[in-house]
Amino acid sequence: MDELRRIDLNQLLTLHALLVEKHVTRAAVRLHKSQPAVSHVLAQLRTRFGDPLLVRHGGRMVLTARAQALVRPLEEALTRLNELLSAPDFDPSRTRGRFRLCLSDYASRIVLPPLVRHVRERAPGLDLAISQASREAMLAQLADGEVDLALGVFPHPPEDIRVQDLFQEEFVSLADRAVLPEKGGLSLAEWLERPHIMLAMRPDAHDEIETALAARGLRRRLAVTLPHWSAAVDLLAGTDLVLTVAGRAVGPLRRHRTLRRFTPSLDLPRFAYQQAWHARRADDPAHRWLREAVLACGRPGGG
Template sequence: MDELRRIDLNLLLTLHAILMEKHVSRAALRLHRSQPAVSHSLAQLRSHFDDPLLVRKGGKFELTTRAEALVTPLSEALSSLNALMAAPDFDPAKAERRFRLALSDYATRAVLPRLTQHVRQYAPGIALIISQASREAMLAQLMDGELDLALGIFPNAPAAITQQTLFCDRFVCVADKHVLPESGVLTLDEWLARPHVMVSLRPDANDEIEQALAAIGRRRHLGLVLPHWGAAVEAIVGTDLVLTIAQRAVDASRLHSDLRLFTPPIELPEFQYQQAWHERRSGDVVHRWVREVVLGVGAE
Protein backbone atom coordinates (compact mmCIF):
# COMPACT_ATOMS: atom_id res chain seq x y z
CA MET A 1 0.00 0.00 0.00
CA ASP A 2 3.00 2.33 0.30
CA GLU A 3 2.97 3.04 -3.45
CA LEU A 4 -0.72 4.03 -3.33
CA ARG A 5 0.05 6.63 -0.68
CA ARG A 6 2.49 8.27 -3.09
CA ILE A 7 -0.10 9.00 -5.80
CA ASP A 8 -3.47 10.71 -6.07
CA LEU A 9 -5.88 7.96 -7.16
CA ASN A 10 -7.60 10.44 -9.51
CA LEU A 11 -4.40 10.40 -11.52
CA LEU A 12 -5.00 6.73 -12.25
CA LEU A 13 -8.32 7.60 -13.89
CA THR A 14 -6.51 10.17 -16.02
CA LEU A 15 -3.83 7.64 -16.86
CA HIS A 16 -6.45 5.12 -17.94
CA ALA A 17 -8.11 7.66 -20.24
CA ILE A 18 -4.74 8.56 -21.79
CA LEU A 19 -3.87 4.90 -22.30
CA MET A 20 -7.22 4.23 -23.97
CA GLU A 21 -7.34 7.34 -26.15
CA LYS A 22 -3.61 7.71 -26.85
CA HIS A 23 -4.24 11.43 -27.11
CA VAL A 24 -4.42 14.19 -24.48
CA SER A 25 -7.30 16.11 -26.06
CA ARG A 26 -9.46 13.00 -26.51
CA ALA A 27 -8.65 11.91 -22.97
CA ALA A 28 -9.80 15.32 -21.75
CA LEU A 29 -13.11 14.92 -23.60
CA ARG A 30 -13.54 11.45 -22.15
CA LEU A 31 -12.93 12.76 -18.62
CA HIS A 32 -14.95 15.97 -19.11
CA ARG A 33 -11.88 17.98 -18.09
CA SER A 34 -9.88 20.72 -19.77
CA GLN A 35 -6.87 19.84 -21.90
CA PRO A 36 -4.45 21.88 -19.71
CA ALA A 37 -5.67 19.98 -16.62
CA VAL A 38 -5.05 16.62 -18.30
CA SER A 39 -1.65 17.80 -19.57
CA HIS A 40 -0.74 18.77 -16.01
CA SER A 41 -1.82 15.35 -14.75
CA LEU A 42 0.23 13.68 -17.50
CA ALA A 43 3.29 15.60 -16.31
CA GLN A 44 2.71 14.26 -12.79
CA LEU A 45 2.27 10.73 -14.10
CA ARG A 46 5.47 10.98 -16.12
CA SER A 47 7.31 12.03 -13.00
CA HIS A 48 5.79 9.24 -10.93
CA PHE A 49 6.53 6.47 -13.45
CA ASP A 50 9.79 8.06 -14.64
CA ASP A 51 8.62 7.48 -18.20
CA PRO A 52 7.15 9.77 -20.92
CA LEU A 53 4.19 7.32 -21.32
CA LEU A 54 2.85 9.10 -24.45
CA VAL A 55 5.19 10.18 -27.26
CA ARG A 56 4.74 11.60 -30.75
CA LYS A 57 6.07 9.47 -33.61
CA GLY A 58 5.55 10.13 -37.29
CA GLY A 59 2.85 12.72 -36.73
CA LYS A 60 0.79 10.68 -34.27
CA PHE A 61 0.94 9.74 -30.60
CA GLU A 62 2.00 6.31 -29.40
CA LEU A 63 2.29 4.68 -25.99
CA THR A 64 5.74 3.83 -24.69
CA THR A 65 6.59 0.23 -23.81
CA ARG A 66 6.07 1.09 -20.12
CA ALA A 67 2.64 2.56 -20.88
CA GLU A 68 1.61 -0.46 -22.95
CA ALA A 69 2.49 -2.68 -20.01
CA LEU A 70 0.17 -0.64 -17.77
CA VAL A 71 -2.97 -1.01 -19.93
CA THR A 72 -4.21 -4.41 -18.77
CA PRO A 73 -3.35 -4.27 -15.04
CA LEU A 74 -4.70 -0.74 -14.70
CA SER A 75 -7.95 -1.61 -16.49
CA GLU A 76 -8.40 -4.67 -14.29
CA ALA A 77 -7.65 -2.71 -11.11
CA LEU A 78 -10.08 0.09 -11.95
CA SER A 79 -12.78 -2.38 -12.92
CA SER A 80 -12.36 -4.17 -9.59
CA LEU A 81 -12.48 -0.89 -7.68
CA ASN A 82 -15.58 0.17 -9.58
CA ALA A 83 -17.31 -3.11 -8.69
CA LEU A 84 -16.22 -2.70 -5.06
CA MET A 85 -17.65 0.81 -4.81
CA ALA A 86 -20.87 0.03 -6.69
CA ALA A 87 -24.09 -0.19 -4.74
CA PRO A 88 -24.90 -3.85 -3.92
CA ASP A 89 -28.49 -3.39 -5.11
CA PHE A 90 -28.04 -2.36 -8.71
CA ASP A 91 -30.82 -0.21 -10.14
CA PRO A 92 -30.53 0.01 -13.96
CA ALA A 93 -32.88 3.01 -14.02
CA LYS A 94 -30.24 5.02 -12.11
CA ALA A 95 -27.19 3.77 -14.01
CA GLU A 96 -25.19 6.19 -16.15
CA ARG A 97 -22.65 4.72 -18.54
CA ARG A 98 -21.25 4.89 -22.04
CA PHE A 99 -21.25 1.22 -23.04
CA ARG A 100 -19.01 0.39 -25.99
CA LEU A 101 -20.39 -2.44 -28.08
CA ALA A 102 -19.02 -3.90 -31.34
CA LEU A 103 -21.55 -5.50 -33.67
CA SER A 104 -21.52 -6.94 -37.13
CA ASP A 105 -24.12 -5.71 -39.61
CA TYR A 106 -25.84 -9.05 -38.99
CA ALA A 107 -26.22 -8.33 -35.26
CA THR A 108 -27.63 -4.88 -35.93
CA ARG A 109 -30.59 -6.70 -37.50
CA ALA A 110 -30.77 -9.77 -35.24
CA VAL A 111 -30.08 -8.21 -31.81
CA LEU A 112 -29.71 -4.43 -31.76
CA PRO A 113 -33.36 -3.31 -32.22
CA ARG A 114 -34.66 -5.26 -29.20
CA LEU A 115 -31.56 -4.45 -27.15
CA THR A 116 -32.03 -0.73 -27.79
CA GLN A 117 -35.72 -0.90 -26.88
CA HIS A 118 -34.97 -2.67 -23.60
CA VAL A 119 -32.16 -0.30 -22.60
CA ARG A 120 -34.21 2.80 -23.41
CA GLN A 121 -37.11 1.49 -21.35
CA TYR A 122 -35.27 0.23 -18.28
CA ALA A 123 -31.87 1.99 -18.26
CA PRO A 124 -32.12 5.27 -20.22
CA GLY A 125 -28.89 6.54 -18.64
CA ILE A 126 -26.88 3.88 -20.45
CA ALA A 127 -25.70 5.10 -23.87
CA LEU A 128 -24.86 2.35 -26.36
CA ILE A 129 -21.79 3.30 -28.42
CA ILE A 130 -21.82 1.00 -31.45
CA SER A 131 -18.86 0.22 -33.68
CA GLN A 132 -18.17 -2.32 -36.41
CA ALA A 133 -14.96 -4.25 -36.96
CA SER A 134 -13.58 -7.60 -38.08
CA ARG A 135 -13.57 -10.36 -35.48
CA GLU A 136 -9.79 -10.02 -35.15
CA ALA A 137 -10.10 -6.29 -34.46
CA MET A 138 -12.93 -6.90 -31.97
CA LEU A 139 -10.78 -9.31 -29.97
CA ALA A 140 -7.84 -6.89 -29.99
CA GLN A 141 -10.08 -4.05 -28.78
CA LEU A 142 -11.49 -6.23 -26.00
CA MET A 143 -7.97 -7.10 -24.90
CA ASP A 144 -6.92 -3.43 -24.95
CA GLY A 145 -9.99 -2.28 -23.02
CA GLU A 146 -11.32 -0.22 -25.93
CA LEU A 147 -14.53 -2.29 -26.03
CA ASP A 148 -16.88 -3.46 -23.31
CA LEU A 149 -18.61 -6.18 -25.32
CA ALA A 150 -18.42 -7.71 -28.80
CA LEU A 151 -20.96 -9.84 -30.67
CA GLY A 152 -19.83 -12.29 -33.32
CA ILE A 153 -18.21 -15.65 -33.95
CA PHE A 154 -14.92 -16.10 -32.12
CA PRO A 155 -13.39 -19.56 -32.72
CA ASN A 156 -9.84 -18.62 -31.66
CA ALA A 157 -10.33 -16.14 -28.82
CA PRO A 158 -7.53 -15.57 -26.27
CA ALA A 159 -7.89 -17.26 -22.88
CA ALA A 160 -8.70 -13.92 -21.21
CA ILE A 161 -11.81 -13.51 -23.36
CA THR A 162 -15.02 -14.98 -21.96
CA GLN A 163 -17.60 -16.14 -24.51
CA GLN A 164 -21.29 -16.91 -24.15
CA THR A 165 -23.52 -18.38 -26.86
CA LEU A 166 -26.57 -16.27 -27.67
CA PHE A 167 -28.16 -18.52 -30.28
CA CYS A 168 -27.42 -20.94 -33.09
CA ASP A 169 -28.06 -20.13 -36.73
CA ARG A 170 -27.66 -21.86 -40.06
CA PHE A 171 -26.86 -20.79 -43.60
CA VAL A 172 -29.35 -20.43 -46.42
CA CYS A 173 -28.89 -19.40 -50.04
CA VAL A 174 -30.70 -16.58 -51.82
CA ALA A 175 -30.89 -15.96 -55.58
CA ASP A 176 -33.15 -14.32 -58.15
CA LYS A 177 -35.82 -16.81 -59.23
CA HIS A 178 -35.26 -15.98 -62.91
CA VAL A 179 -31.78 -17.54 -62.86
CA LEU A 180 -32.80 -20.64 -60.92
CA PRO A 181 -34.05 -23.89 -62.45
CA GLU A 182 -37.73 -24.77 -62.01
CA SER A 183 -36.85 -26.89 -58.99
CA GLY A 184 -35.60 -23.73 -57.26
CA VAL A 185 -32.36 -25.39 -56.16
CA LEU A 186 -28.85 -25.78 -57.55
CA THR A 187 -26.48 -28.74 -57.57
CA LEU A 188 -23.03 -28.14 -56.15
CA ASP A 189 -21.50 -27.78 -59.63
CA GLU A 190 -24.24 -25.37 -60.71
CA TRP A 191 -23.85 -23.44 -57.48
CA LEU A 192 -20.08 -23.13 -57.93
CA ALA A 193 -20.53 -22.07 -61.56
CA ARG A 194 -22.40 -18.95 -60.39
CA PRO A 195 -20.74 -15.76 -59.11
CA HIS A 196 -21.14 -15.44 -55.35
CA VAL A 197 -21.58 -12.65 -52.84
CA MET A 198 -19.36 -12.59 -49.75
CA VAL A 199 -20.39 -10.47 -46.78
CA SER A 200 -17.21 -9.45 -45.02
CA LEU A 201 -15.20 -6.44 -43.92
CA ARG A 202 -12.19 -7.98 -45.67
CA PRO A 203 -12.17 -9.28 -49.26
CA ASP A 204 -9.63 -11.97 -48.35
CA ALA A 205 -11.59 -13.31 -45.37
CA ASN A 206 -11.51 -17.07 -44.89
CA ASP A 207 -15.05 -17.48 -43.59
CA GLU A 208 -16.98 -20.63 -42.69
CA ILE A 209 -18.15 -21.12 -46.28
CA GLU A 210 -14.63 -20.86 -47.70
CA GLN A 211 -13.41 -23.32 -45.07
CA ALA A 212 -16.14 -25.85 -45.91
CA LEU A 213 -15.29 -25.63 -49.63
CA ALA A 214 -11.57 -25.94 -48.97
CA ALA A 215 -12.24 -29.14 -47.01
CA ILE A 216 -13.58 -30.78 -50.21
CA GLY A 217 -11.00 -29.16 -52.49
CA ARG A 218 -13.37 -26.67 -54.13
CA ARG A 219 -13.57 -22.89 -54.40
CA ARG A 220 -16.29 -20.42 -55.33
CA HIS A 221 -15.98 -17.42 -57.63
CA LEU A 222 -16.74 -14.11 -55.93
CA GLY A 223 -18.64 -11.51 -57.93
CA LEU A 224 -19.34 -9.10 -55.09
CA VAL A 225 -17.78 -8.50 -51.66
CA LEU A 226 -19.39 -6.02 -49.29
CA PRO A 227 -19.69 -5.51 -45.50
CA HIS A 228 -23.48 -5.18 -45.17
CA TRP A 229 -25.87 -8.13 -44.82
CA GLY A 230 -29.02 -6.15 -45.62
CA ALA A 231 -27.54 -4.52 -48.71
CA ALA A 232 -26.29 -7.90 -49.92
CA VAL A 233 -29.82 -9.30 -50.10
CA GLU A 234 -31.10 -6.28 -52.04
CA ALA A 235 -28.09 -6.21 -54.38
CA ILE A 236 -28.73 -9.62 -55.95
CA VAL A 237 -32.20 -8.78 -57.32
CA GLY A 238 -32.09 -8.95 -61.14
CA THR A 239 -28.59 -10.49 -61.20
CA ASP A 240 -27.05 -13.97 -61.53
CA LEU A 241 -25.40 -13.65 -58.11
CA VAL A 242 -25.88 -16.21 -55.35
CA LEU A 243 -25.77 -15.19 -51.71
CA THR A 244 -25.14 -17.64 -48.86
CA ILE A 245 -26.19 -15.95 -45.66
CA ALA A 246 -27.20 -16.55 -42.05
CA GLN A 247 -30.91 -17.35 -41.86
CA ARG A 248 -31.60 -14.72 -39.18
CA ALA A 249 -30.23 -12.04 -41.47
CA VAL A 250 -33.05 -12.65 -43.95
CA ASP A 251 -36.54 -11.46 -43.19
CA ALA A 252 -38.53 -13.87 -45.36
CA SER A 253 -41.72 -11.85 -44.93
CA ARG A 254 -40.05 -8.82 -46.50
CA LEU A 255 -38.02 -10.63 -49.14
CA HIS A 256 -38.26 -9.17 -52.65
CA SER A 257 -40.82 -11.10 -54.71
CA ASP A 258 -38.15 -12.08 -57.27
CA LEU A 259 -35.89 -13.70 -54.67
CA ARG A 260 -35.98 -17.31 -53.55
CA LEU A 261 -34.45 -19.10 -50.57
CA PHE A 262 -32.95 -22.58 -50.94
CA THR A 263 -30.71 -24.95 -49.02
CA PRO A 264 -26.96 -24.75 -49.82
CA PRO A 265 -25.77 -27.73 -51.90
CA ILE A 266 -22.86 -28.21 -49.50
CA GLU A 267 -23.03 -29.19 -45.86
CA LEU A 268 -22.48 -26.08 -43.79
CA PRO A 269 -22.65 -26.65 -40.02
CA GLU A 270 -24.76 -24.48 -37.77
CA PHE A 271 -22.75 -21.79 -36.06
CA GLN A 272 -22.91 -20.32 -32.57
CA TYR A 273 -23.35 -16.57 -32.37
CA GLN A 274 -21.71 -15.26 -29.22
CA GLN A 275 -21.10 -12.30 -26.99
CA ALA A 276 -17.53 -11.90 -25.80
CA TRP A 277 -15.88 -9.78 -23.14
CA HIS A 278 -12.61 -9.54 -21.26
CA GLU A 279 -12.62 -11.33 -17.93
CA ARG A 280 -11.72 -8.04 -16.21
CA ARG A 281 -15.30 -6.89 -16.94
CA SER A 282 -17.02 -9.91 -15.40
CA GLY A 283 -17.59 -8.32 -11.99
CA ASP A 284 -18.86 -4.99 -13.33
CA VAL A 285 -22.55 -4.71 -12.35
CA VAL A 286 -23.52 -2.55 -15.35
CA HIS A 287 -21.65 -4.85 -17.68
CA ARG A 288 -23.37 -7.89 -16.17
CA TRP A 289 -26.78 -6.29 -16.61
CA VAL A 290 -26.16 -5.47 -20.29
CA ARG A 291 -24.87 -9.01 -20.91
CA GLU A 292 -28.03 -10.47 -19.40
CA VAL A 293 -30.18 -8.24 -21.59
CA VAL A 294 -28.22 -9.22 -24.73
CA LEU A 295 -28.59 -12.89 -23.79
CA GLY A 296 -32.32 -12.44 -23.32
CA VAL A 297 -33.01 -10.62 -26.58
CA GLY A 298 -30.74 -13.00 -28.47
CA ALA A 299 -32.87 -15.93 -27.34
CA GLU A 300 -36.10 -14.34 -28.60
Protein backbone atom coordinates (compact mmCIF):
# COMPACT_ATOMS: atom_id res chain seq x y z
CA MET A 1 0.00 0.00 0.00
CA ASP A 2 2.97 2.33 0.53
CA GLU A 3 3.50 2.51 -3.25
CA LEU A 4 -0.11 3.66 -3.79
CA ARG A 5 0.45 6.64 -1.50
CA ARG A 6 3.22 7.84 -3.81
CA ILE A 7 1.15 8.06 -6.98
CA ASP A 8 -2.03 9.91 -7.97
CA LEU A 9 -4.86 7.94 -9.54
CA ASN A 10 -5.03 10.57 -12.28
CA GLN A 11 -1.43 9.70 -13.17
CA LEU A 12 -2.47 6.07 -13.67
CA LEU A 13 -5.32 7.17 -15.92
CA THR A 14 -2.87 9.26 -17.93
CA LEU A 15 -0.46 6.35 -18.08
CA HIS A 16 -3.24 4.11 -19.40
CA ALA A 17 -4.11 6.63 -22.13
CA LEU A 18 -0.45 6.95 -23.13
CA LEU A 19 0.01 3.17 -23.29
CA VAL A 20 -3.08 2.75 -25.45
CA GLU A 21 -2.62 5.73 -27.76
CA LYS A 22 1.22 5.63 -27.91
CA HIS A 23 1.03 9.33 -28.65
CA VAL A 24 1.02 12.31 -26.25
CA THR A 25 -1.37 14.47 -28.27
CA ARG A 26 -3.88 11.66 -28.86
CA ALA A 27 -3.70 10.74 -25.17
CA ALA A 28 -4.46 14.37 -24.31
CA VAL A 29 -7.51 14.35 -26.60
CA ARG A 30 -8.66 11.08 -25.04
CA LEU A 31 -8.34 12.57 -21.54
CA HIS A 32 -9.76 16.01 -22.46
CA LYS A 33 -6.53 17.58 -21.22
CA SER A 34 -3.93 19.86 -22.78
CA GLN A 35 -0.87 18.36 -24.44
CA PRO A 36 1.56 20.16 -22.06
CA ALA A 37 -0.35 18.77 -19.05
CA VAL A 38 -0.02 15.20 -20.36
CA SER A 39 3.65 15.76 -21.20
CA HIS A 40 4.21 16.95 -17.61
CA VAL A 41 2.59 13.80 -16.19
CA LEU A 42 4.62 11.64 -18.59
CA ALA A 43 7.79 13.20 -17.21
CA GLN A 44 6.64 12.36 -13.67
CA LEU A 45 5.79 8.80 -14.69
CA ARG A 46 9.20 8.33 -16.28
CA THR A 47 10.81 9.33 -13.01
CA ARG A 48 8.42 7.17 -11.00
CA PHE A 49 9.07 4.02 -13.07
CA GLY A 50 12.69 4.75 -13.88
CA ASP A 51 11.95 4.14 -17.54
CA PRO A 52 11.20 6.37 -20.57
CA LEU A 53 7.99 4.36 -21.24
CA LEU A 54 7.51 5.98 -24.70
CA VAL A 55 10.43 6.40 -27.09
CA ARG A 56 10.66 7.62 -30.67
CA HIS A 57 11.52 4.95 -33.23
CA GLY A 58 11.29 5.25 -36.99
CA GLY A 59 9.31 8.48 -36.88
CA ARG A 60 6.72 7.28 -34.36
CA MET A 61 6.40 6.64 -30.64
CA VAL A 62 6.67 3.06 -29.38
CA LEU A 63 6.37 1.48 -25.95
CA THR A 64 9.46 0.32 -24.11
CA ALA A 65 9.56 -3.24 -22.81
CA ARG A 66 8.70 -1.92 -19.33
CA ALA A 67 5.68 -0.05 -20.70
CA GLN A 68 4.49 -3.11 -22.65
CA ALA A 69 4.62 -5.12 -19.44
CA LEU A 70 2.39 -2.53 -17.74
CA VAL A 71 -0.42 -2.58 -20.34
CA ARG A 72 -2.36 -5.63 -19.22
CA PRO A 73 -2.05 -5.35 -15.40
CA LEU A 74 -2.87 -1.64 -15.52
CA GLU A 75 -5.97 -2.26 -17.66
CA GLU A 76 -7.13 -4.99 -15.28
CA ALA A 77 -6.47 -2.87 -12.18
CA LEU A 78 -8.33 0.16 -13.52
CA THR A 79 -11.25 -2.00 -14.65
CA ARG A 80 -11.57 -3.57 -11.20
CA LEU A 81 -11.26 -0.20 -9.50
CA ASN A 82 -13.92 1.26 -11.79
CA GLU A 83 -16.24 -1.65 -10.94
CA LEU A 84 -15.60 -1.09 -7.23
CA LEU A 85 -16.52 2.58 -7.44
CA SER A 86 -19.36 2.32 -9.95
CA ALA A 87 -23.01 2.41 -8.95
CA PRO A 88 -24.55 -1.05 -8.46
CA ASP A 89 -27.43 -0.34 -10.85
CA PHE A 90 -26.36 0.43 -14.40
CA ASP A 91 -28.56 2.93 -16.21
CA PRO A 92 -27.65 3.12 -19.93
CA SER A 93 -29.62 6.33 -20.41
CA ARG A 94 -27.37 8.16 -17.92
CA THR A 95 -24.00 6.55 -18.58
CA ARG A 96 -21.15 8.35 -20.30
CA GLY A 97 -18.22 6.72 -22.02
CA ARG A 98 -16.54 5.56 -25.21
CA PHE A 99 -16.18 2.06 -26.59
CA ARG A 100 -13.71 1.02 -29.25
CA LEU A 101 -15.05 -1.63 -31.62
CA CYS A 102 -13.04 -3.46 -34.26
CA LEU A 103 -15.05 -4.90 -37.16
CA SER A 104 -14.90 -5.43 -40.90
CA ASP A 105 -17.09 -3.51 -43.29
CA TYR A 106 -19.25 -6.67 -43.41
CA ALA A 107 -20.20 -6.09 -39.76
CA SER A 108 -20.34 -2.35 -40.42
CA ARG A 109 -23.04 -3.10 -42.96
CA ILE A 110 -24.94 -5.82 -41.08
CA VAL A 111 -24.62 -4.99 -37.37
CA LEU A 112 -23.46 -1.39 -37.06
CA PRO A 113 -26.54 0.49 -38.43
CA PRO A 114 -29.03 -1.13 -36.00
CA LEU A 115 -26.45 -0.92 -33.20
CA VAL A 116 -25.96 2.83 -33.67
CA ARG A 117 -29.73 3.37 -33.65
CA HIS A 118 -30.00 1.20 -30.51
CA VAL A 119 -27.25 3.13 -28.71
CA ARG A 120 -28.54 6.56 -29.73
CA GLU A 121 -32.01 5.69 -28.49
CA ARG A 122 -31.09 3.97 -25.23
CA ALA A 123 -27.60 5.21 -24.29
CA PRO A 124 -26.97 8.55 -26.04
CA GLY A 125 -24.01 9.28 -23.77
CA LEU A 126 -22.05 6.33 -25.14
CA ASP A 127 -19.68 7.02 -28.05
CA LEU A 128 -18.50 4.33 -30.49
CA ALA A 129 -15.08 4.43 -32.18
CA ILE A 130 -14.80 1.92 -35.06
CA SER A 131 -11.61 0.44 -36.47
CA GLN A 132 -10.79 -2.40 -38.86
CA ALA A 133 -8.14 -5.12 -38.62
CA SER A 134 -7.36 -8.73 -39.46
CA ARG A 135 -8.57 -11.50 -37.17
CA GLU A 136 -5.11 -11.92 -35.67
CA ALA A 137 -4.75 -8.18 -35.08
CA MET A 138 -8.20 -8.02 -33.45
CA LEU A 139 -7.21 -10.68 -30.91
CA ALA A 140 -3.92 -8.91 -30.18
CA GLN A 141 -5.69 -5.57 -29.72
CA LEU A 142 -8.22 -7.14 -27.33
CA ALA A 143 -5.37 -8.62 -25.30
CA ASP A 144 -3.52 -5.28 -25.21
CA GLY A 145 -6.64 -3.31 -24.27
CA GLU A 146 -6.53 -1.29 -27.50
CA VAL A 147 -10.11 -2.27 -28.41
CA ASP A 148 -13.06 -3.21 -26.19
CA LEU A 149 -15.01 -5.49 -28.53
CA ALA A 150 -14.29 -7.23 -31.84
CA LEU A 151 -16.70 -8.79 -34.32
CA GLY A 152 -15.64 -11.60 -36.62
CA VAL A 153 -15.02 -15.35 -36.80
CA PHE A 154 -12.76 -16.65 -34.01
CA PRO A 155 -12.51 -20.45 -34.23
CA HIS A 156 -9.60 -20.86 -31.79
CA PRO A 157 -9.48 -17.84 -29.45
CA PRO A 158 -6.82 -17.56 -26.71
CA GLU A 159 -7.80 -18.62 -23.22
CA ASP A 160 -8.35 -15.07 -21.96
CA ILE A 161 -10.63 -14.07 -24.86
CA ARG A 162 -14.38 -14.64 -24.42
CA VAL A 163 -16.45 -15.35 -27.54
CA GLN A 164 -20.22 -15.32 -28.13
CA ASP A 165 -22.05 -16.42 -31.28
CA LEU A 166 -24.20 -13.67 -32.79
CA PHE A 167 -25.77 -15.55 -35.71
CA GLN A 168 -25.16 -18.40 -38.14
CA GLU A 169 -23.96 -17.66 -41.65
CA GLU A 170 -23.54 -19.63 -44.86
CA PHE A 171 -21.50 -19.06 -47.99
CA VAL A 172 -23.00 -18.12 -51.35
CA SER A 173 -21.32 -17.59 -54.71
CA LEU A 174 -22.05 -14.79 -57.17
CA ALA A 175 -21.09 -14.18 -60.79
CA ASP A 176 -22.32 -12.35 -63.86
CA ARG A 177 -25.24 -14.17 -65.52
CA ALA A 178 -23.47 -13.94 -68.87
CA VAL A 179 -20.72 -16.35 -67.72
CA LEU A 180 -23.04 -18.84 -65.99
CA PRO A 181 -25.14 -21.68 -67.38
CA GLU A 182 -28.73 -20.68 -68.14
CA LYS A 183 -29.89 -22.61 -65.11
CA GLY A 184 -28.10 -23.55 -61.91
CA GLY A 185 -24.56 -22.77 -60.96
CA LEU A 186 -21.16 -24.26 -61.71
CA SER A 187 -19.76 -27.75 -61.23
CA LEU A 188 -16.81 -27.99 -58.85
CA ALA A 189 -14.40 -28.31 -61.79
CA GLU A 190 -15.92 -25.21 -63.46
CA TRP A 191 -15.92 -23.32 -60.16
CA LEU A 192 -12.23 -24.08 -59.65
CA GLU A 193 -11.34 -23.07 -63.21
CA ARG A 194 -12.82 -19.60 -62.78
CA PRO A 195 -10.78 -16.68 -61.38
CA HIS A 196 -11.98 -15.75 -57.90
CA ILE A 197 -12.25 -12.71 -55.66
CA MET A 198 -11.14 -13.26 -52.05
CA LEU A 199 -12.07 -10.90 -49.23
CA ALA A 200 -9.22 -10.58 -46.74
CA MET A 201 -7.31 -7.93 -44.84
CA ARG A 202 -4.01 -9.35 -46.15
CA PRO A 203 -3.18 -10.77 -49.60
CA ASP A 204 -1.65 -13.88 -48.01
CA ALA A 205 -4.63 -14.62 -45.73
CA HIS A 206 -5.93 -18.18 -45.39
CA ASP A 207 -9.70 -18.05 -44.87
CA GLU A 208 -12.36 -20.73 -44.30
CA ILE A 209 -12.72 -21.33 -48.05
CA GLU A 210 -8.98 -21.87 -48.50
CA THR A 211 -9.01 -24.21 -45.50
CA ALA A 212 -11.83 -26.29 -47.05
CA LEU A 213 -9.98 -26.42 -50.38
CA ALA A 214 -6.70 -27.41 -48.75
CA ALA A 215 -8.44 -30.24 -46.87
CA ARG A 216 -9.36 -31.73 -50.26
CA GLY A 217 -6.03 -31.00 -51.87
CA LEU A 218 -7.58 -28.34 -54.13
CA ARG A 219 -6.65 -24.79 -55.04
CA ARG A 220 -8.40 -21.90 -56.75
CA ARG A 221 -6.96 -18.96 -58.61
CA LEU A 222 -7.31 -15.73 -56.64
CA ALA A 223 -7.43 -13.07 -59.33
CA VAL A 224 -8.38 -10.26 -56.92
CA THR A 225 -7.79 -10.05 -53.17
CA LEU A 226 -9.19 -7.05 -51.31
CA PRO A 227 -10.45 -6.10 -47.82
CA HIS A 228 -13.60 -4.25 -48.89
CA TRP A 229 -16.78 -6.33 -48.70
CA SER A 230 -18.94 -3.51 -50.01
CA ALA A 231 -16.79 -3.06 -53.14
CA ALA A 232 -16.36 -6.75 -54.01
CA VAL A 233 -19.82 -7.23 -55.54
CA ASP A 234 -19.28 -4.19 -57.77
CA LEU A 235 -16.29 -5.93 -59.39
CA LEU A 236 -18.29 -8.83 -60.83
CA ALA A 237 -20.44 -7.26 -63.55
CA GLY A 238 -18.99 -7.72 -67.05
CA THR A 239 -16.22 -10.11 -65.87
CA ASP A 240 -15.70 -13.87 -65.51
CA LEU A 241 -14.91 -13.49 -61.79
CA VAL A 242 -16.60 -15.51 -59.03
CA LEU A 243 -17.13 -14.18 -55.51
CA THR A 244 -17.92 -16.52 -52.60
CA VAL A 245 -18.90 -14.72 -49.40
CA ALA A 246 -21.14 -14.83 -46.35
CA GLY A 247 -24.75 -14.67 -47.51
CA ARG A 248 -25.83 -11.65 -45.46
CA ALA A 249 -22.99 -9.63 -46.95
CA VAL A 250 -24.64 -9.75 -50.35
CA GLY A 251 -28.14 -8.57 -49.55
CA PRO A 252 -30.67 -7.88 -52.31
CA LEU A 253 -29.23 -7.69 -55.83
CA ARG A 254 -31.53 -4.91 -57.02
CA ARG A 255 -28.49 -2.74 -57.87
CA HIS A 256 -26.78 -5.66 -59.63
CA ARG A 257 -29.39 -7.06 -61.99
CA THR A 258 -26.80 -8.78 -64.19
CA LEU A 259 -25.55 -10.91 -61.29
CA ARG A 260 -26.84 -14.25 -60.07
CA ARG A 261 -26.45 -15.88 -56.67
CA PHE A 262 -25.84 -19.67 -56.55
CA THR A 263 -24.77 -22.38 -54.12
CA PRO A 264 -20.99 -22.90 -54.06
CA SER A 265 -19.90 -26.15 -55.69
CA LEU A 266 -17.53 -26.77 -52.78
CA ASP A 267 -19.16 -28.10 -49.60
CA LEU A 268 -18.69 -25.17 -47.21
CA PRO A 269 -20.21 -25.61 -43.73
CA ARG A 270 -22.23 -22.90 -42.01
CA PHE A 271 -20.27 -20.86 -39.50
CA ALA A 272 -20.93 -18.64 -36.50
CA TYR A 273 -20.31 -14.91 -36.70
CA GLN A 274 -19.16 -13.82 -33.24
CA GLN A 275 -18.27 -11.03 -30.86
CA ALA A 276 -15.12 -11.31 -28.75
CA TRP A 277 -13.82 -9.47 -25.70
CA HIS A 278 -11.11 -9.85 -23.09
CA ALA A 279 -11.98 -11.60 -19.84
CA ARG A 280 -11.04 -8.47 -17.89
CA ARG A 281 -14.11 -6.71 -19.35
CA ALA A 282 -16.57 -9.54 -18.67
CA ASP A 283 -18.14 -8.03 -15.53
CA ASP A 284 -18.10 -4.37 -16.57
CA PRO A 285 -21.80 -3.33 -16.52
CA ALA A 286 -21.50 -0.93 -19.46
CA HIS A 287 -19.54 -3.46 -21.49
CA ARG A 288 -22.08 -6.15 -20.68
CA TRP A 289 -24.87 -3.83 -21.83
CA LEU A 290 -23.02 -3.19 -25.10
CA ARG A 291 -22.55 -6.92 -25.72
CA GLU A 292 -26.25 -7.52 -25.17
CA ALA A 293 -27.01 -4.68 -27.60
CA VAL A 294 -24.70 -6.18 -30.24
CA LEU A 295 -26.34 -9.59 -29.76
CA ALA A 296 -29.81 -8.11 -30.24
CA CYS A 297 -28.73 -6.09 -33.27
CA GLY A 298 -27.03 -9.07 -34.89
CA ARG A 299 -30.28 -10.94 -35.29
CA PRO A 300 -32.06 -10.53 -38.68
CA GLY A 301 -34.24 -7.45 -38.25
CA GLY A 302 -32.59 -6.80 -34.87
CA GLY A 303 -32.17 -3.48 -33.15
